[in-house]
Amino acid sequence: MNTDLKAITMPKWGLSMKEGSILKWIKSNGENISKGEMILEIETEKVVNEMESPEDGKILKICANEGDTVPVGSLIAVCGKEDTDDKIINEFINEFNSNFTPDVSSDENEEDNNEKIKVSNLEINFIKTVNSKEQNILFIHGFGGDLNNWMFNQSELSDKFNTYAIDLPGHGMSEKNIHNSTLDELATLTASFCKENDINSINLVGHSFGAGVSIKTASLFPDLINSLTLISPIGLGKEIDSTYLNNFINAENRRDLKKEIEKLYFNSEIITREMLNEVLKFLRIDNVQTTLTKIQNEIIINGEQKNNLIEEINSIKIPVCVVWGKEDQIIPSSHHQVLNDEINIIIEKDCGHMAHIEKPSLVNDAISSTITS
Amino acid sequence: MSLKTYREAINEALLQEMQKDKNVVVIGEDVAGGAGTNGEQDAWGGVLGVTKGLLKHFGRERIIDTPITETAIMGMASGAALTGLRPVAELMFVDFMGVCFDQILNQTAKFRYMFGGKAVTPLTIRTMYGGGLRAASQHSQCLYPMFTHVPGIKVVLPSNPYDAKGLLIQSIRDNDPVIFMEHKNLYDTSGDVPDESYTIPFGEANFTREGKDITFIAMGQTVEICNKVADTLKKEGKTSTVLDLRTLSPLDEDSILEAAEETGKVVIVDESYPRCNIATDISALICQNSFDSLKAGIKMVTPPHTPVPFSPPLEDLYLPSEEKVINTAREIL
Incomplete structure (x- = not known):
C-alpha cells in the first residue's frame, strides 16, 4: 500500500454509532487540509457535526458523496502530501476496500452498552470499553451533562486505553433521587466506582463540575489517580455564569433552552433541535429539576463559585493538563493563571466551554499525552 | 431507559401515577374484566389489554369495571373529578362518544367556565381511534376534530411510546378534561422510554x-x-x-x-x-x-x-x- 496516501474514514462518534451520512463536504477535491481543520459535515442517528481532518495534506479523492450513508470505518476520502497519479489512488482505494469489513455486530440496541452498578448506595449508569490495555480512563461529565458528552472522545481513545464514562448521580440514566452531592461525596463515589470495577490506577478526564470532582478525587485518593485532564474546571476562581445554571434547570421549552445552550459553544450552529430535545427529555423527568438545584447549590453560592480547589490542584504530584476554550462564557479561561508551572495549560481559541465537543482531536491528543507523560 | 411498546408505555404511566397519587382511579368497560363473576379476574385489561396488570396493584376500588354504558362512565368520571379524584376513564372506541357527548361537551368541558374558575375537572378520557383494523365504519373513525372544536377540552394524540407515557402523565396531572387518543395500529410499535416518570407539556409540537x-x-x-x-x-x-x-x-x-x-x-x-x-x-x-x-x-x-x-x-x-x-x-x- 502506498504509504504517502492516507485514508480518511467515517468516524465513530459514540459507542453505538454504526453508520453516518455525509451531509456536506466543506473541502473539495484538490484542496489543502490541515489537521484539526473542519473538512465535512456528518449526520448520525444522534448528532450532526463537522469532522476534523485527521491529517495534514491535500484531499486527492473524495470517495463518499453528499447524501451517502456509509458504515463506520469506511473510506470517505483519500488524502496525501502531493498530487498523485489516479492509478495509484485507485489502487489504494481498492486495497483499502478489499481489507475493510464493516462492524455488523448484532448489537442493535444501544442501551446494551449501558451498565448499571450500585455505588455509595446509588445506582450509577456507565459505559465501558475494556480491551486489556495498560491504562484506564474515566470520563466525568459536567453539570447537566451525561456520558454522551464524550461521544467524540471515548470511542476514539478506546483503541489505546480501557475507557469508562459515568453518568453522575442526578444525571443521564443514573439515580435521580439524591440527597446532596458535595465534591467530597462524589470523589468518594468515583473511588468506589473504580474499586467496584477492580481498577487500581486510573486517569481522570473531567469537564467543568466533573473536573472539580476529578481534582477532589486526586486530592483525596492520590494512590488511585495516575493523571488528570481537566476541561474548563470549576474551583479555580470566583467567576461563573450563575444565570446559566439557573436558566438551564428551569428552561421550559426549546426556545428558552437554546439561549442557554448557546452559551456553551463558540460556534452555536452546532446546536440542533434534536440536541435540545434530548436535554428537555432529561429535564422533564420527575425530580431532575430538584436534584439539579441541589447540585447547583454545591457549585454556586451568592452568584459566585462555592469551591476553591486552587491549593489542591497545585499540590497534586501527578501529571495534570488543563484545556480551556478561550471564549468560554461559563467559566472564564483566565482562571488558568492561578495554576503552577508543572501543569500543562492549553488555551484554545475559537472554542467555548465544551472543548471536548468543539475541538475533539485537540482534547484527545491532550488526554493521550498527559497519560503517557 | 428501555425499549417499550406504546401499550406498555401507557400501562407504565398509569401504574406510576396510581402509585404516586391515590386519587387516580381507572374506570371503564372490562378495564380489568371479570368483576362480580367467578370467572378469571383481570381477564381483559381493556379490549386490547392496555390496563392489564393494574388490578393486582390497586384492587377493585381503583380499577373499576363498569356496565356497558358510556353515558354512565362519563357521568361517573366527571362527577368524581369534580369532587376530588383524578379519574382516567376509558371510552373504548371513540366512535361511541355519540352516547356520552353531552357529558363531555356540555358538562365536563364547561364546569371550569360555568363555575367561574372555582371548579376543576381533572379528568382524563382514554380512547382508541383510527382505521386499519378492519373494524368497519363504527369502530374506525378518528373524530378528534370534533373534540378539538370544543373549548374546555384538551386533545392529545401521541405518535410514539415516549410521547404516550409523558403525555399521559401530563394528562393525569392536568386540572382540565383531556381526551387522550390512542391509535389502534400503534399499540405494538416500540421505542426508547425512560423507566422514570416524566412529562411532556401540552402545546409543544x-x-x-x-x-x-x-x-x-x-x-x-x-x-x-x-x-x-x-x-x-x-x-x-x-x-x-x-x-x-x-x-x-x-x-x-x-x-x-x-x-x-x-x-x-x-x-x-x-x-x-x-x-x-x-x-x-x-x-x-x-x-x-x-x-x-x-x-x-x-x-x-x-x-x-x-x-x-x-x-x-x-x-x-x-x-x-x-x-x-x-x-x-x-x-x-
Whole structure:
C-alpha cells in the first residue's frame, strides 16, 4: 500500500454509532487540509457535526458523496502530501476496500452498552470499553451533562486505553433521587466506582463540575489517580455564569433552552433541535429539576463559585493538563493563571466551554499525552 | 431507559401515577374484566389489554369495571373529578362518544367556565381511534376534530411510546378534561422510554425530521408515515421537515408556522374526514400568517368524505399511505 496516501474514514462518534451520512463536504477535491481543520459535515442517528481532518495534506479523492450513508470505518476520502497519479489512488482505494469489513455486530440496541452498578448506595449508569490495555480512563461529565458528552472522545481513545464514562448521580440514566452531592461525596463515589470495577490506577478526564470532582478525587485518593485532564474546571476562581445554571434547570421549552445552550459553544450552529430535545427529555423527568438545584447549590453560592480547589490542584504530584476554550462564557479561561508551572495549560481559541465537543482531536491528543507523560 | 411498546408505555404511566397519587382511579368497560363473576379476574385489561396488570396493584376500588354504558362512565368520571379524584376513564372506541357527548361537551368541558374558575375537572378520557383494523365504519373513525372544536377540552394524540407515557402523565396531572387518543395500529410499535416518570407539556409540537425542501405536518399515526416518506425522499436528495403536533388543543401555532416557513412547501397528513378537520384548520392558519413564505399551494392528504369502509382493499385505498403522501409531495417538489 502506498504509504504517502492516507485514508480518511467515517468516524465513530459514540459507542453505538454504526453508520453516518455525509451531509456536506466543506473541502473539495484538490484542496489543502490541515489537521484539526473542519473538512465535512456528518449526520448520525444522534448528532450532526463537522469532522476534523485527521491529517495534514491535500484531499486527492473524495470517495463518499453528499447524501451517502456509509458504515463506520469506511473510506470517505483519500488524502496525501502531493498530487498523485489516479492509478495509484485507485489502487489504494481498492486495497483499502478489499481489507475493510464493516462492524455488523448484532448489537442493535444501544442501551446494551449501558451498565448499571450500585455505588455509595446509588445506582450509577456507565459505559465501558475494556480491551486489556495498560491504562484506564474515566470520563466525568459536567453539570447537566451525561456520558454522551464524550461521544467524540471515548470511542476514539478506546483503541489505546480501557475507557469508562459515568453518568453522575442526578444525571443521564443514573439515580435521580439524591440527597446532596458535595465534591467530597462524589470523589468518594468515583473511588468506589473504580474499586467496584477492580481498577487500581486510573486517569481522570473531567469537564467543568466533573473536573472539580476529578481534582477532589486526586486530592483525596492520590494512590488511585495516575493523571488528570481537566476541561474548563470549576474551583479555580470566583467567576461563573450563575444565570446559566439557573436558566438551564428551569428552561421550559426549546426556545428558552437554546439561549442557554448557546452559551456553551463558540460556534452555536452546532446546536440542533434534536440536541435540545434530548436535554428537555432529561429535564422533564420527575425530580431532575430538584436534584439539579441541589447540585447547583454545591457549585454556586451568592452568584459566585462555592469551591476553591486552587491549593489542591497545585499540590497534586501527578501529571495534570488543563484545556480551556478561550471564549468560554461559563467559566472564564483566565482562571488558568492561578495554576503552577508543572501543569500543562492549553488555551484554545475559537472554542467555548465544551472543548471536548468543539475541538475533539485537540482534547484527545491532550488526554493521550498527559497519560503517557 | 428501555425499549417499550406504546401499550406498555401507557400501562407504565398509569401504574406510576396510581402509585404516586391515590386519587387516580381507572374506570371503564372490562378495564380489568371479570368483576362480580367467578370467572378469571383481570381477564381483559381493556379490549386490547392496555390496563392489564393494574388490578393486582390497586384492587377493585381503583380499577373499576363498569356496565356497558358510556353515558354512565362519563357521568361517573366527571362527577368524581369534580369532587376530588383524578379519574382516567376509558371510552373504548371513540366512535361511541355519540352516547356520552353531552357529558363531555356540555358538562365536563364547561364546569371550569360555568363555575367561574372555582371548579376543576381533572379528568382524563382514554380512547382508541383510527382505521386499519378492519373494524368497519363504527369502530374506525378518528373524530378528534370534533373534540378539538370544543373549548374546555384538551386533545392529545401521541405518535410514539415516549410521547404516550409523558403525555399521559401530563394528562393525569392536568386540572382540565383531556381526551387522550390512542391509535389502534400503534399499540405494538416500540421505542426508547425512560423507566422514570416524566412529562411532556401540552402545546409543544415535536420536529421528528429536519430538512430544507418540504414540510410534512402530521399527528398520531400519520407521523410515522411522514417519517418514512422523509427518509425515502432523502435517498433521492430531498430533505424534509416533519412536525408531529402531539396535541391538537392546545395547538403549537408557532412551531407550525416555523415549520411551514422553513421550506415554503407544506403537506398536511390527517386521517380524519376531510371537511372541517385538522388539516383544513392548519392550512388556514398557515395561509393567514405565512402566506408570503409559501412557494406552492398547501397540499392535504386525507381520506375521502365517506364512512370508513369495511372491505380490506377499500379500507387500504381509503387511508392515507406512504404512497399517497410521497406522490402528493412530488407534485410540489
